[in-house]
Amino acid sequence: MSASTPTLPDERLRDAERSQNTILQAARDEFAEHGLGGARMDRIAERAGLNKRLIYYYFQDKEQLFQAVLEHAYRHIREEERELKLLDLKPETALRRLVEFTWNYYLEHPEFLTLLNSANLHRARHLAQSQRARQLNSPLIATLGEVLERGRRDGTFRGGVDPLQLYVSIAGLAYFYLSNNHTLSAIFGRDLMTPKAHSERLSHMCEVILGYVLKD
Amino acid sequence: MSASTPTLPDERLRDAERSQNTILQAARDEFAEHGLGGARMDRIAERAGLNKRLIYYYFQDKEQLFQAVLEHAYRHIREEERELKLLDLKPETALRRLVEFTWNYYLEHPEFLTLLNSANLHRARHLAQSQRARQLNSPLIATLGEVLERGRRDGTFRGGVDPLQLYVSIAGLAYFYLSNNHTLSAIFGRDLMTPKAHSERLSHMCEVILGYVLKD
């Protein structure tokens, strides 16, 4: 039946790719929910609705699967960052946009945060082993440096700001709030995940970052 | 001396307590290094130099052991925070001191960061189940609020600063840098853990936080 149609090879390829993607998403969710140590290959197969053996067929083992998931996650955020086109905006707007983007991305992709945590728990060896690690090296720091320089030149920004430090700060302001919201909520008894709380946090972040960079 | 004295019963007590503390420290290290899912009860016993069975004797199971470790870690940082005596200092100094303390504590207690990560991965259920959770609720936010208020009144600080937001920001600036240093280093190709890098980060944090709070 299907053997007689010429589209088979392509279809098979597409099926193969689709299977890999299904596995990748299932794995991402499982790793995000349980961490690398707590993730179960059985559950990944179940989530994917595919045979467990297939995971090994495509990804060799749990470690390499995690690595693939991690690469995927990085590639995704990098692509979105590229879409920002910060250099098309005036420096202050660009910076504000970066802060907003970072906040919103973390908010909408909580799995990214836990994946990062897992990666760091394992001392980022999955990135070190990744041949694509360099591709993950975002041009964002360079772009941010250019934004800061332009701002300094047009007099709106102070000078002497290290773009890497600034980037880490922007990320940290969003990350800690979202990644640790469970312990924070438990201890301070305040729900940090309401829409109102979210918008207050974003305002706060903008004030802190722009207050630091803007001249007077 | 103690061998001939009636302190023997006490020593027995002390042994039990010492064993529990030894287990607690070993568990803290193991959980910090491998996360809750990756930690091994065998290794904890080995680290403690005690029989594995004893862990169950004192802590029932892995979950409750983790909970005890977490409570312990929180109690420790809360005690240190209390020592800061921020209200004895003038507001600007107090704030700077809090930033420095936070940075140094995280730097010297990397296990605290990974324990927090694990706790959050499990949605802080170990804190939720802890009857001491409330005691962990540090008076720090209230103290910080008082510092901010004093600064506002004496004209050095701006008004309208939410102490919880500020605390989360201070923590976040330190936390992200240290907790994620492996992925950051891997991706940006810069060693963030040299003494020089550390002192630069602390300077940056102070500038950001004080720049935000100080008037003009």
Place this chain on the structure above:
Amino acid sequence: MSASTPTLPDERLRDAERSQNTILQAARDEFAEHGLGGARMDRIAERAGLNKRLIYYYFQDKEQLFQAVLEHAYRHIREEERELKLLDLKPETALRRLVEFTWNYYLEHPEFLTLLNSANLHRARHLAQSQRARQLNSPLIATLGEVLERGRRDGTFRGGVDPLQLYVSIAGLAYFYLSNNHTLSAIFGRDLMTPKAHSERLSHMCEVILGYVLKD
């Protein structure tokens, strides 16, 4: 023959089924010999000549394995009971045949007795949880009732005999002798398991039961 035919998939199926049956028999023997509490999963695997993991693969855990064994045992005796075709015999012969069958079945299936003991020690929760419990409800009581009624009508049997009471009595007469033969032997110093003793017991049982049911 089968190796060259398209029955291969079937063989695979048969392997799974065969493995499950092998496990079931090994488990039955182990449970019969040591009770539920004393049975060892390791030994079951060894008896079956299969990997221990496979037991969990097919039966989830020890409890469900026991349940499966119990269902199996009941199904088996019920099938044999059905073969008796008591309604094809005249009442007295039918009753005698039931007594003989019960005695012989218990004698030849000592594992059935200990399985029942284990099941009762656990308050029959394995049957309560069994969805097939009702299927195990043999039509024997109804059949026996019919036999008793026919005997009453043709004047050989007395009336007013509760078939359930009678069934329990028949079973009890055989069960206690065989199930408790070790303590009985130890205490009364008489070997109850010689062929002669067996045939004497069966005679006694027939006399008791038929003496009770037969008119004068």
Place this chain on the structure above:
Amino acid sequence: MSASTPTLPDERLRDAERSQNTILQAARDEFAEHGLGGARMDRIAERAGLNKRLIYYYFQDKEQLFQAVLEHAYRHIREEERELKLLDLKPETALRRLVEFTWNYYLEHPEFLTLLNSANLHRARHLAQSQRARQLNSPLIATLGEVLERGRRDGTFRGGVDPLQLYVSIAGLAYFYLSNNHTLSAIFGRDLMTPKAHSERLSHMCEVILGYVLKD
């Protein structure tokens, strides 16, 4: 305080004896509820409200504790049987009384049934090792033989009845009903443990046994 009173040695002895009895009762309940394999020394200590070490002090190990429990149980039923004074009654009354006693004893001492089951599961090796085993050998069979003989002589009983067979039958009629009531109830869907059901069973038992022994 207590060291100065002369009653101390006695008191201590009495305490020792009391402790042993407490342990014995706790053990009996635990073994009855869970069987030998399922019983837990920890739970026995807990039930007794005494330190676990003390059990070993008095009973050496689990096996010997079980043996002691078993001996105790046998001694108890034998004492009660002796109280029956069957030889003071006329044969028919004596036999009826034995049936009633057996039923009631099993009904009021369900632990005896499960202890017997455990003992038999272990092939009565605890009785074989017991030096008191012979003492457990009840004179009941001899007594029952005498009752039967008297009945035969006075023309109320048939001859040729083996007292051991009869005793096993009496016990079996009660035992199976009570010991297996959980599986019987589950399968036949009839509650066998109501007072009404109990009295019906006892009537049935008397009819069966006396119907068998009484002439015509």
Place this chain on the structure above:
DNA sequence: TATGAATGAGAATTCATTCAT
């Protein structure tokens, strides 16, 4: 007599992974 601390051997169960088709 009595007890809390400690232990080694084992027991159920889990998990990543491979086999065979």
Place this chain on the structure above:
DNA sequence: TATGAATGAATTCTCATTCAT
């Protein structure tokens, strides 16, 4: 490409028992 069957090495947890006082 896809899958159900099978496995060995852990892993958590349990249990009877002993130590030390």
